[in-house]
Amino acid sequence: MTAQNFDLSALKQALLKPRNTAIETELFGAKVYLRRRTAGELIDYEEALDKAQLEDDVRRSSEMSVQLIIDSLVNPDGSAILPEFLPTAAELIAAHDNPTLIDAIGKVKAHAIGRLDEAEKNLPAHPGSS
Numbered sequence: 001m002t003a004q005n006f007d008l009s010a011l012k013q014a015l016l017k018p019r020n021t022a023i024e025t026e027l028f029g030a031k032v033y034l035r036r037r038t039a040g041e042l043i044d045y046e047e048a049l050d051k052a053q054l055e056d057d058v059r060r061s062s063e064m065s066v067q068l069i070i071d072s073l074v075n076p077d078g079s080a081i082l083p084e085f086l087p088t089a090a091e092l093i094a095a096h097d098n099p100t101l102i103d104a105i106g107k108v109k110a111h112a113i114g115r116l117d118e119a120e121k122n123l124p125a126h127p128g129s130s
Helices: 008-016 039-054 058-072 089-095 098-113 116-121
Strands: 023-027 030-034
Touching: 023 098, 039 058, 058 089, 058 098
Parallel strands: none
Antiparallel strands: 023 030
16 A cells, blocks of 8 residues: 555544454354454453452352353354343353353453464363363
């Protein structure tokens, strides 16, 4: 690209455009697509989680972590899934045991800060296996 073709007026918009790439994986035995969380979303999540933990609010801490999974699910094209097609955090907590939930949360967090293939190499193939 030459200096003559460089559109400075579009630079900010181009730099702030998030990548909306969906990565296929498996959670809870179902094929799903995950999006990476933005750095700001992860900071907000960590701050809110820290606050809930300081207040000894175990339920809120658990639901926030499970909500991170739900909020990371997207359609194959990376677009948002309508809420009526997704379970609630409370429903997932009621349906799954802690190791299964922890594995799913770990996978989503690892994908949020790295590459999913690296995250999957470091997770057990089946919940409870080593």
